[in-house]
Amino acid sequence: MKSMYKKILLFFVLFIGISLLNSCSTGKTYIDKTETFSIKDETVKHIISINPNFILPATLNPEIAKNKPIISRQEVLWFYEILQENAKVHGIHLQIEGAAETIEGFDSNYFNYLAPLKREILQVLSLQDFADVNKKESSTKMIQKHKNGLVISSHYSHLAEKYGTPYFALQGISYIPRADESKGEVILAAAVPTNDLSFITSDVETVYYTVIVDVSLSEIVYKEFRIIKTNNLQKNFDSIVDDSFSLISK
Amino acid sequence: MPVTFTHAIMNNMKVIQIHKLLIFILAISFFYNPAFAQLEEDYRPIELKGEIPADFLKRIKGDIKLQYRNSLRLNSAQKEQFRIATEYTLRDIFQQGNIYFNDPMTDYVRKVGNRILYGTELANEITFFVSSYNSTNATTWQDGTIIVNIGLLSRLENEAQLAFALAHEISHFIQQHPYLQYGRFIKKQQAINKNEAFIQNIDRTLDYELEADSIAINLLRRTNYNYNEGSKVLGIIRGEYERNTIGFGNYLSSKKFTIEEHHLCRPISYRDYMEDESVSSKSVLSIDIRHKKLINRLSKIEYKSGSKTHILSVKLFRSIKLIAHFELVEQAFRTSNYLRSIYEVLALLNDYPNNKYLNIKVSENLYYINSYNDLSIMNRIFFDEKKIDDDVYADFCCFINRLTKDDMHKMVFGFVQKQYKTYPSEERMLIIMAKTVEAIYDMKYAKSYYEIYVKLYTEGEHFLMAKKKLEGS
Numbered sequence: 001m002k003s004m005y006k007k008i009l010l011f012f013v014l015f016i017g018i019s020l021l022n023s024c025s026t027g028k029t030y031i032d033k034t035e036t037f038s039i040k041d042e043t044v045k046h047i048i049s050i051n052p053n054f055i056l057p058a059t060l061n062p063e064i065a066k067n068k069p070i071i072s073r074q075e076v077l078w079f080y081e082i083l084q085e086n087a088k089v090h091g092i093h094l095q096i097e098g099a100a101e102t103i104e105g106f107d108s109n110y111f112n113y114l115a116p117l118k119r120e121i122l123q124v125l126s127l128q129d130f131a132d133v134n135k136k137e138s139s140t141k142m143i144q145k146h147k148n149g150l151v152i153s154s155h156y157s158h159l160a161e162k163y164g165t166p167y168f169a170l171q172g173i174s175y176i177p178r179a180d181e182s183k184g185e186v187i188l189a190a191a192v193p194t195n196d197l198s199f200i201t202s203d204v205e206t207v208y209y210t211v212i213v214d215v216s217l218s219e220i221v222y223k224e225f226r227i228i229k230t231n232n233l234q235k236n237f238d239s240i241v242d243d244s245f246s247l248i249s250k
Numbered sequence: 251m252p253v254t255f256t257h258a259i260m261n262n263m264k265v266i267q268i269h270k271l272l273i274f275i276l277a278i279s280f281f282y283n284p285a286f287a288q289l290e291e292d293y294r295p296i297e298l299k300g301e302i303p304a305d306f307l308k309r310i311k312g313d314i315k316l317q318y319r320n321s322l323r324l325n326s327a328q329k330e331q332f333r334i335a336t337e338y339t340l341r342d343i344f345q346q347g348n349i350y351f352n353d354p355m356t357d358y359v360r361k362v363g364n365r366i367l368y369g370t371e372l373a374n375e376i377t378f379f380v381s382s383y384n385s386t387n388a389t390t391w392q393d394g395t396i397i398v399n400i401g402l403l404s405r406l407e408n409e410a411q412l413a414f415a416l417a418h419e420i421s422h423f424i425q426q427h428p429y430l431q432y433g434r435f436i437k438k439q440q441a442i443n444k445n446e447a448f449i450q451n452i453d454r455t456l457d458y459e460l461e462a463d464s465i466a467i468n469l470l471r472r473t474n475y476n477y478n479e480g481s482k483v484l485g486i487i488r489g490e491y492e493r494n495t496i497g498f499g500n501y502l503s504s505k506k507f508t509i510e511e512h513h514l515c516r517p518i519s520y521r522d523y524m525e526d527e528s529v530s531s532k533s534v535l536s537i538d539i540r541h542k543k544l545i546n547r548l549s550k551i552e553y554k555s556g557s558k559t560h561i562l563s564v565k566l567f568r569s570i571k572l573i574a575h576f577e578l579v580e581q582a583f584r585t586s587n588y589l590r591s592i593y594e595v596l597a598l599l600n601d602y603p604n605n606k607y608l609n610i611k612v613s614e615n616l617y618y619i620n621s622y623n624d625l626s627i628m629n630r631i632f633f634d635e636k637k638i639d640d641d642v643y644a645d646f647c648c649f650i651n652r653l654t655k656d657d658m659h660k661m662v663f664g665f666v667q668k669q670y671k672t673y674p675s676e677e678r679m680l681i682i683m684a685k686t687v688e689a690i691y692d693m694k695y696a697k698s699y700y701e702i703y704v705k706l707y708t709e710g711e712h713f714l715m716a717k718k719k720l721e722g723s
Contacts, residue, residue, distance in 0.1 A: 051345060055338075100310045100345060111298045115347025116584060123586050127622075127630045151621070154681065157715035166714070216714040 030225040031247065037214065037221035039167065039249060045091050046165035047212065047248075050118045051098035053172030054079045079237075083171060086241040090249040095163075114168075117156050121170050121213055124150050124220065150220040152213060159215050166216035173208050173228070208237075210244055222248065289572060293607035295580040296573070300352045305377050309344045312337040314393040317375060318426040322433035332432050336391055348381050349397070355380045355577075358570045359398050361562060362409060363416045366469055376423060378416065380574075382581040384590065386487050388415055390422040392429050400581065403574035405486050408559040409567045413473065414466055414480040421465035427458040456536050463544050467551065476557040478548055484541045489639030495596040496603070498646050502612075506664030507657065515648040579611055587633045588615040589650060593643045606673060613666045613682045620662040621689060623655060659690045677703070681712045684719075693723050 039045050054076045080096055087094035098110045098118075128150040160166040212222035224247070228240055308314065316333055324332065343349060350356050359378045367373040375394040384401040391397075396419045398412075406412050422428065434454065463480065470477040485491070499509040560567060575598060582591035592615050595608045602608060622628045632651070638644045653661065666686045673679040684699035700716045700723075707713055 098345065100312070100341060107302070108298045108300065111302075111347045111351075115345070119346060120584070127586060128625070128627070154685070154715040155711040158709075158711045158713065160714050216718055218715050 029227070030223075032223040034219065034221045036217070037212070039092070042165075044093065044165070045249065046093045046095065047087070047167045047169050048114070048163050048165060049083065049094055049096045049169045049171050050114045051100075052080065052083065052096060053170075053174065055172070055174055079173065082238055082241050086238070086245045089242065090245040092245060092249055094169075109162075113156070113159055113162070117152075117159065117168060117213075117215070118170060120152050120156070121168075121211060121220065124152050125211065125223075152215075152218050152220065154218040156213075156215045157218060166214045167221075168213050168215060170211040171209065173206060175206050208240060208244070210248070212248070224248075289576070289602055289605060291604065291606060293576045293605060296350060296353050296355075296577060298351055298353070303351050306344060306349065306351050306379075309340045309395065312341050314340065314395075316392045316429070317394060318392055318429040321426075322430065322437065324433055324436060328433075328436050331436070332392075332429065335432070336393060336428070340391060340393070340395060343381070343397070348383065350380045350382070353380070355400070355403060355570055355573055358562075358566065359403070359412070359416070362412050363396070363420075365473055365475075365561065366413060366417050366420060368473075372420065372424070376420060382577065382584075384578055384582055384585075384587070386489075388419050390419045390428060392423070392426060392432075394423060396420065396423070400574040400577050402487075404571060404578050405491055406571065407482065407486075407491075408479060408564075409562060410470075410475040410477070410479040410557075410559040411483045411486070412567075413470060413475040414477065414483050417466035417469040418462045418480075418483075420469060421462035422458065424465065425458070425461055427462070430454070431458070456539065459536065459540055460543055463540055464547060467544075467547060471551075471554065474556060474558050474561055476559050477551075478553075478557075479559060481541060481544050481548060484537055484544060488537045488541070493597050493640060493642065494600045495593070495642045496599045498592075498596055498642070498649070501596070501599070502616075502661060502665055504661075504664030504668045506667065507660035509649070509661070513649060513652065513657070514645065515652050516645060576607070579608065583611060583615055585633075586618070586631055588619045588631055589647055590634055590643075591615050593640075593646055596642065596646070606676065609669050610673060610676065610678050610682070613669045613679065613686075616662045616665055617682055617686050617689070619650065620658055620686070623653075623658050624689070662686060663690050675706070677707050677710050677712075680706070681710075681716065684716065688719075693719070697723055 039047075076099075080099060084094050084096065098114055156168075157166075159168065206228050208226045208228050210222065210224045211220060213219065214221045224244060226240060226244070228236065314333075314337055316336060320329065356379060359380055363376070363378040364373065367376060376396060377394060379395065379397045380403065381397045381399050383399040385399055386401045386405050388396065388398045388402055396416065398415065398419075402415060403412070406415070431454070463484075467477050467480060470480070499514070503509045575594065579591050579594045579598065582588075582594060592612055595612050595615075598605070598608055619628070619631065622631050628651070632647060634643070635647075638647065650658075663686060666683055670679055670683040680699060680703050684696045684703060687699060688696035697720065700719050703710065703716045704713065704720060710716075
């Protein structure tokens with residue numbers, strides 16, 4: 001019992017340490033991980049990433065447009081490549097499914113299973129987030145809000161056999177308009193899949209996120225939201241994703 | 251060709267026999283429609299099958315071409331923004347799995363739609379799709395995509411009403427309303443950025459709707475559809491339709507929990523949700539204006555003799571409407587709109603009281619309602635709050651909202667147990683029973699149900715979850 005307590009404490013200290021380091025180098029980070037999630041114990045570290053979102057602002061204001069990239073297919077491919085390469089570095093096989101840009105993995109299975117699973121995860125994230133129920137929030141925002149992960153429907157558990165892994169992920173980059181930009185200039189801005197945006201400060205605009213579900217447990221086991229700077233996106237993104245996968249693989 | 255003809259003559263006798271057989275089959279099918287008979291017992295939600303159609307993939311790849319005359323004189327950057335916005339939104343809708351393909355509903359809608367477009371240039375420009383959205387609506391995009399929601403399809407009363415709804419959407423495309431709406435928005439933003447006054451009112455929605463109603467009548471006059479049905483469509487959108495639902499009081503009662511008068515409640519006004527919401531009130535008002543104008547217009551048109559409410563087949567329409575309604579139950583459940591899903595079941599149970607799918611779906615919905623209630627976040631699943639326009643639905647929501655946690659446990663467990671006794675070896679029922687017992691009582695009581703599941707359904711959808719539960723118990 002004592003050794004287990006020590007382990008948990010050590011893990012917690014390590015976790016806070018790494019996360020604080022991250023928040024210094026890349027902006028604020030929010031991570032919520034269940035006790036049971038540990039991909040390192042798996043013989044094959046395999047995650048299915050369902051149709052990762054890459055949404056940066058398209059804007060009507062020429063002044064803003066000059067400084068911000070808009071959605072471009074080339075950049076989406078670059079985004080997928082970075083995700084897969086960094087996952088590989090940490091021994092994770094990241095399989096991207098349902099990506100329109102690559103057309104790979106587009107079959108009826110995607111529409112019957114993966115697309116509904118993605119919708120379910122998004123729905124559960126928005127419905128079951130307990131931010132307004134559990135008021136005790138740590139100032140670091142790196143907390144474990146839920147002892148057990150948020151619950152998704154159990155009829156997705158058979159996907160673990162179908163795809164050879166219980167882990168399915170939502171990943172993406174979303175843009176959140178700053179207060180001074182929200183006067184209508186931004187015509188496209190994807191929502192970040194969380195209700196709790198309190199970790200976002202006024203001077204940030206882009207969030208990178210990963211949400212992992214374990215379908216065999218019907219639980220969301222890992223949530224990560226990081227703030228990144230759009231103007232340095234291509235330069236810094238590689239290290240951000242590397243860091244993210246290093247945490248997931250632990 | 252001559253060979254086939256000679257063959258036919260030579261096989262005259264056979265032809266006569268086949269003829270008789272056909273008449274016999276037709277006679278039987280008149281009284282016994284397998285599609286409806288099957289629904290007496292069970293329903294399997296649509297599973298998308300086969301090759302993904304090219305017109306579907308095109309929209310996911312963003313391979314679309316907007317078609318409009320640039321009457322608002324948007325510059326090239328603004329036109330590009332319009333294209334990006336349309337492409338992105340369509341891609342999102344299609345990629346999220348909200349659109350059906352290779353299914354009977356889409357086939358049917360296309361048949362009706364293509365009758366309206368027959369002989370026009372528009373036939374090559376417009377493509378019809380059916381979505382899993384539950385609102386009583388349809389949408390048009392400037393690339394020629396028209397999407398009909400199952401929420402609308404399940405409410406319509408005949409083919410001519412569907413034809414009116416489609417003709418209305420086609421009119422939006424012809425009059426390039428998506429472009430005009432977007433263009434006006436862009437112009438307004440431009441004026442704000444340059445601190446210029448923008449006099450034109452950008453909210454021309456009602457004007458566009460009135461124009462589309464009017465043109466829809468013209469389009470339908472070219473066909474044999476009874477365009478008078480148009481005014482009924484507006485009534486349906488406004489929420490005026492007959493729904494014969496079974497009483498939820500008796501249905502949800504069990505030995506464990508009887509729903510009595512004191513459990514029931516009535517909202518102050520059934521339509522109060524709509525009355526205190528400015529947006530909803532505005533949309534109701536807008537439909538009222540459309541309704542009056544359309545009736546006025548129709549009264550001035552000479553009735554076209556021979557116009558029909560059904561051209562394809564009454565039976566086909568009824569089966570498509572039913573499929574849409576069953577899909578509505580499933581899709582409401584999948585989007586966590588559990589109360590709506592049960593409400594739609596209550597309407598279907600009137601005709602299909604022994605349908606296994608419906609009875610089990612209520613159990614499944616109740617399980618999740620109970621979970622949200624236990625977490626004290628049930629307010630989050632009242633999706634249709636402020637939009638309810640039906641007495642039974644309002645009463646049902648009021649009843650659920652009023653139940654104490656303890657009463658909710660008794661009601662849910664009692665109902666699930668009742669259904670489990672009816673369908674003891676059914677996979678879905680077994681897992682709901684296991685999960686409900688675990689949630690309301692304890693894993694040690696649920697264990698035996700999980701064990702039966704693992705034993706019976708080694709390839710079941712919930713097998714891994716059930717196995718892990720047992721390993722962890």
